Amino acid sequence: MKRFTRHGLLGQASVLVLLGAAIGLASVPLARAADEVTQDRLLNVDKEPGNWLHHHKNYSATRFSNLKDINKDNVKNLKVAWTMHLAGVEGGGIWTHGGLEGTPIVENGFMYVTDGWGSVYKIDAHGGKGELLWKMDPKTDHDWAGAVACCGVDNRGVALWGDLVISHTLDGRLVATNKQTGQVAWQRQVADPNKGEVLTGAPLIVKNMAITGVAGAEYGIRGWVAATDLTTQKEVWRTHTIPGKGEPGHETWKDANNAAASGGGSTWVTGSYDPATDTIIWGIGNPGPDWDNQYRPGDNLYTDSSLALDASTGKIKWHYQHTPNDPYDYDSVAENVLVDVPAPNGSTLKLALEADRNGFAYAIDRTTGKFIWGLPFVKKVTWTKGLDQETGKPIEYDANKQVQTYITAVTPSRENKVADICPGNMGGKNWPPTAYNPDLKLWYIPVIESCNRITLEESVPEKLKAREFWTGGGPSQPFKITGSVTAIDVTSGKIAGKFETPFPNLGGVLATPDLVFSGQPSGEVMALDAKTLEKKWEFNTGGGVNAPPMTFMVDGKQYVAILVGLGGAWDKWFIDATPELKRIQPGSMLYVFAL
Amino acid sequence: MTNGKRYFDTALTGAAAVAVVLSTIYGALAQSAAPSDPTDAGKAVFKRANCFGCHKWHGNGGGGYGGEALSLRKTELTREQIMETVGCGRPGTGMPFFTRGAYDTVKCHDMNRQDAGDHMPPEANTFLRPNDIEAVADYVIAHIKGKGEPNYTECVAFFGDTSRVCDVYKKAEAQPTAGSTGGGGKAN
Numbered sequence: 001m002k003r004f005t006r007h008g009l010l011g012q013a014s015v016l017v018l019l020g021a022a023i024g025l026a027s028v029p030l031a032r033a034a035d036e037v038t039q040d041r042l043l044n045v046d047k048e049p050g051n052w053l054h055h056h057k058n059y060s061a062t063r064f065s066n067l068k069d070i071n072k073d074n075v076k077n078l079k080v081a082w083t084m085h086l087a088g089v090e091g092g093g094i095w096t097h098g099g100l101e102g103t104p105i106v107e108n109g110f111m112y113v114t115d116g117w118g119s120v121y122k123i124d125a126h127g128g129k130g131e132l133l134w135k136m137d138p139k140t141d142h143d144w145a146g147a148v149a150c151c152g153v154d155n156r157g158v159a160l161w162g163d164l165v166i167s168h169t170l171d172g173r174l175v176a177t178n179k180q181t182g183q184v185a186w187q188r189q190v191a192d193p194n195k196g197e198v199l200t201g202a203p204l205i206v207k208n209m210a211i212t213g214v215a216g217a218e219y220g221i222r223g224w225v226a227a228t229d230l231t232t233q234k235e236v237w238r239t240h241t242i243p244g245k246g247e248p249g250h251e252t253w254k255d256a257n258n259a260a261a262s263g264g265g266s267t268w269v270t271g272s273y274d275p276a277t278d279t280i281i282w283g284i285g286n287p288g289p290d291w292d293n294q295y296r297p298g299d300n301l302y303t304d305s306s307l308a309l310d311a312s313t314g315k316i317k318w319h320y321q322h323t324p325n326d327p328y329d330y331d332s333v334a335e336n337v338l339v340d341v342p343a344p345n346g347s348t349l350k351l352a353l354e355a356d357r358n359g360f361a362y363a364i365d366r367t368t369g370k371f372i373w374g375l376p377f378v379k380k381v382t383w384t385k386g387l388d389q390e391t392g393k394p395i396e397y398d399a400n401k402q403v404q405t406y407i408t409a410v411t412p413s414r415e416n417k418v419a420d421i422c423p424g425n426m427g428g429k430n431w432p433p434t435a436y437n438p439d440l441k442l443w444y445i446p447v448i449e450s451c452n453r454i455t456l457e458e459s460v461p462e463k464l465k466a467r468e469f470w471t472g473g474g475p476s477q478p479f480k481i482t483g484s485v486t487a488i489d490v491t492s493g494k495i496a497g498k499f500e501t502p503f504p505n506l507g508g509v510l511a512t513p514d515l516v517f518s519g520q521p522s523g524e525v526m527a528l529d530a531k532t533l534e535k536k537w538e539f540n541t542g543g544g545v546n547a548p549p550m551t552f553m554v555d556g557k558q559y560v561a562i563l564v565g566l567g568g569a570w571d572k573w574f575i576d577a578t579p580e581l582k583r584i585q586p587g588s589m590l591y592v593f594a595l
Numbered sequence: 596m597t598n599g600k601r602y603f604d605t606a607l608t609g610a611a612a613v614a615v616v617l618s619t620i621y622g623a624l625a626q627s628a629a630p631s632d633p634t635d636a637g638k639a640v641f642k643r644a645n646c647f648g649c650h651k652w653h654g655n656g657g658g659g660y661g662g663e664a665l666s667l668r669k670t671e672l673t674r675e676q677i678m679e680t681v682g683c684g685r686p687g688t689g690m691p692f693f694t695r696g697a698y699d700t701v702k703c704h705d706m707n708r709q710d711a712g713d714h715m716p717p718e719a720n721t722f723l724r725p726n727d728i729e730a731v732a733d734y735v736i737a738h739i740k741g742k743g744e745p746n747y748t749e750c751v752a753f754f755g756d757t758s759r760v761c762d763v764y765k766k767a768e769a770q771p772t773a774g775s776t777g778g779g780g781k782a783n
Contacts, residue, residue, distance in 0.1 A: 093760070094648050096720075143760035147652075150660060171759075194763045218660065457663060466763050468651075469659040476689065572648070573660035576689075576717065 035108060035179065037160040039207055043275055050553030052106045055157055055202040056433060057550070060338040061272040063435035064511045065551045069558040072514045074595055075527045075537040081559060081594035082130045084123060088115025089565065089588045091153070093146020097586035098153035099567010101431070101547050103202070104590070105158055106561075109554035112160070115588055116153040116567055117142070118169040120177055123590075125554050130592060134182030138169045141193075145170035148196045148467050150218040151569035156270065156431075157202040159210065161230050166210050168199035174210055174228055186233055190214075196221050196467050201268045206280065206311050209236055211271065217264030217285045217303075217331070220470035225267050225282050225307075227314060237314030241265035241284045241302050249301035249319075254402050257461050259296035262470060264288035265303045269333040269431050272352075274366060279317060280309045281338065281352050281366060286331035289472030290425075291412050295459040297402035299324040304332045306354055306364060318369030322356045324397055325404040327411050328383060328454070329425035329475075330358035337436050337443065338366060341490050353490065355434055355445045357427035360387060361488055373493035377429070377445050377486045382410045382422040412454040412473065424452030425475050426574055432508030433548050435516065437530055442496055443488045444516050446505035450481040452577065477577035485509060485518050487533060499533035503578055506570055507562075508548030519545025521566055521581055525591065543587040546570075560593045637734025638753070640727045644693060645720065652753045653745035654735065664690070667739045677732040679703075681723065684716030691719035693728065 037053065045051065045058050049066055057063045070078060088098045098116025105112045111123040111130070120136040146153055149170055158167040164185060165177040172191035177184055190212050191197035196219025204211040209227040217223065223241040228234070242263040243249035253260040264287045271282035287303035289295055301319065304326050308317040323330045336352040343349045352366035359378040364371060371392030383406050384394035396406045405411050412419040432446040456473040464470055483504035489496040503520050510517040515536065516528040521544040527537040544566025551560045565588040566581070575582055632638075641647060649664035650656045656664030672680065683703035684692035694701055698708045698715065708715055723731070738749070747768055750761035 094651065096645055096648065141758050141760070143754050143758040144762075147760055193759070194766070455663070463657075466767075468655075469657050471659060474659055474663055569660060 036162055037107070037205075038162075042205060051108065052104070052550050052552050053160060055103055055105070055159060055204065055270045056272065056335055059273040059275060061335045061433070062337055062339070062438065062511070063433055063509065063548070063550075064437055066513060067551050067553055067558045068513045070512070070515070070551070070560065070595060072529050072536050075515060077595050078527070078537050078539070078560070078593050079595070080539070081128060081592045083592065084130050084132065084590040086113070086115045086119075086121060086563075086565075086588040086590060088117040088119055088153070089586050090117075090142070091146065092117075092142025093144075093149060095146045095149065095153045095572070097567060098565075098588070099546050099571065099586070100563035100565035100588055101152075101154045101200075101568060102157035102563050103548050103550055104561050104563070105160060106550070106552035106554075107160060111552075111561070112158045112165055113563060113590060114155040114157050114167060116155055116565070118155045118167060118175075120158055120165055120167050122165070122179070122182060125552075125559070125592070127555065128557070128594070130590070136165075136175075136177045136182050136184060138167075138173065138175050138184070138187075140169045141171045144193050145172070145198050148193055148216065148219050149198050149200070150215065150469075152200075152567045152572070154200045154568055156200060159203045159205045161205045161208070161210070164230070166203045166205065166230070168201065168203060168212065170198050170200065172197060172199055174203065174212060176230065188228060188233055190226055190228065194466065199268075202270045204270050204273065204280070205230075206273050209311075211280060213267030213269065213271070213282065215266045215268035217266040217288050218290065218469055218471050219467060220262035220264075220288055220464050221266060222261055222263055223265035223267050223285060225271075225280075225309065225314070239309055239314040239316065241267060241307065243301065252299040252301040253296060254298035255296050257295060262288055262464055263296065263300060263303065264290075266331075267333065269335055272336050272338050273311065274338055277367065278311045279366070280311045281336040282307050282309065283333040283336060283354065284331075285333045286329050287326055288470050289459040290329040291327055291454055291456050292414070292459040292472030293325050293327040294403050294414050295472060297325070300326065304330060306332060306336050306352060306362075306369075308366070308369060320362070320364045320369045320371065320392075322354075322360070322362065323358050323394070325402075327404070327406075327413065328358065328421055330356065330428065332356050333431060334429060335433055336366075337434060339436055339438065339443075339490060341441060351490070353434070353436070353443055355429040357423070357425070357430065358383070359423040359428040361443075361445065362392060363490070363493060375488070375493055375495065377488065377495065378423050378447060379449050379484075380422040380451065382420075382451070383407055412456040414456065414458055417456045418453065419456070420451055420453050420479075422451035423448065424450035424479075424481065424577075425454065426450060426452075426504070426569065430506070432506055435509040435511035436490070437511045437513070439513060440530060441490045442530065443490050444509045444511055445486045445488065446508045446518060447484040447486050448481060448504035448506075449483055449500070450504065450577065451479045452476065452481070452574075453478050475573070477574055479577060481574070481577035483520075485516060485528060485533060497533040499528055499535070503581065504570070506568065507545045510549040510551060510560075512551060517549040517551075517560060519547075519549065519562060521545060521570065521578070521584065523564075523584070525549065525562055525593075539593070541589070541591055543589055544571075544581065544584040557594060562591050564589045564591055634730070634734040634737045637730035637732070638738070640723065640731040641734055643721060644723055644727075644731065646731065649689070653749065654739035655745065667735050668742050670740055674732050674736055677735055678728050681728050681731060684719075686711055686714040686716055689717065691717040693719045693721065693723040695722040
């Protein structure tokens, strides 16, 4: 807070800064030092409540801010403070336009946002207005990347380290940009679009390393999580999410096609980090081909799993798999939220919470990877009767079977090529992040209440080609899809409330002490009562909300910010389930609200 | 209303004709050095109408999040059948109709909206005029239908050479025996 105040004063009193610089006083170097992002600051973000330094707010990924100048009593007076048009709406590859899915990062009154093609914008948010200081355009190769981006021209934001802004580009680069000048300091090719790999997630910074996750499970990649040393710019480790020959878990790929080599398991949502055990917890995507699980008999580790990695070495500590031998595209890329809650016996449960595409919310013991509780958070689940109370596996799961059929009548297979599944293949819950209120012990899930139809196409090795879809079928949308914000009481593992919305939640959630902020792809940004989920405020942005809200403080005043611009998978592949959204125009705009 | 609509269509046709003339002149000027391909206008429609969004630049389509777009390389449709499919879409599939008024004022497969019912194909984001539909059919016949595996030359003809989007074909052609999928490993 002291740091923050100092910088705020400097920012306002620019004459003093100029004077200080001219005379060569120590104040300018000091101010710079205060802006250096260190591991200590990343570990202790609670000491800087006005800032938002991590993609998910903190290493635990709670997306909870304790700022409460905006609260349930006055939120009705929330108004637009300022807006800014961004770029990046142009298309490329198979995409007609880009969209906005990013979370702004704010440090000491300066905001860093990205557009869909990975341009980074630094905005001075002092003085109740937004002023663009610089824009770094990484000149992403639109067609090269856009032709193999399954689910949109997206970039979910930046991370900060030292005096650098760390970001990804869709065409596979990790880019370090000087925070003051906006000049690229260095960049490194981490993913290879020639293999169908693209980058959409924000980096996670742990101990001078940038952790990168990759997308491409629809294009036959073999997924990984990679760590780049931010000083030497070299790779520290790269852990594949599909075990290689001789590694534990490889035996869960029992086919004769070498399906593991193109087995998917992408990692495109930023993970979380538990400093107490030096463990990174990362969500792993679906197996490929998505729907033809007879092509890849076995449990297909570590697809559809939460994976715990030693942060220093990348070594796998434990895994918890949600949907073994997945025939539904129910990936588990979602963020794991790390929370501590009192256990009935007086001890403390150290949990990792994950809301899965398959419609179930899971609490896992994050020390051991053991199942604690799980429950459906969507209104309708048809693929399983429920979870085994001991193991958390779907009740129909049979470890002796090589191919899982769960509830056979509704499961796509070579014998049952057209199947209607609930949740639909987008979930459940997709990438839009949850939020957790540690005071109320409530966890808020942005929900897609859905069913859709899967038409299976039998996969054969000859169909596997670089940069071509490897899905084993595809979805169609004969059913209307809606949404909700669903709250779960983490102490009991029970649903505490559900606020239903006409459209799926494609943006995610922010929690403050007595409010929950979220949006709709039809344009509304809204604030709900944190306890009752009653709507307390709403504003229509006139665009489509496809990104999470966040909050910050500058000059002693609280703001709420959100990027608006409908893009992503929904707009292209799932729009028939929400025909009213066809009228939403592409856009690229930052909204900032204040009292 | 009918008169008004007809007038509107006529006005549009006029505007489109001017645009076609202008773009033809511009195209001729811009490409005076290179031999012009008579199907370039159809290629432009293939891009503008987002045909490549599902069928891909090479026309092979393939399974994806939008379901299976049929292969235009392996298609046996005639020029007239392609034009009908573009104009009317394919009932019961995701292939949209591109003719304004299809299933309303323009008969498609002898059906109107009521007849099509649940099989009514989606409406395209862009409507195409008859000459656009002819042009895109000519382009498909000349450059896509009956062709084998997509190659580097075809890819560059579609995208130009400023992007790395075609590099994967260059590599495949340089090393015909090397497997190019899966594997993972370091990318740099």
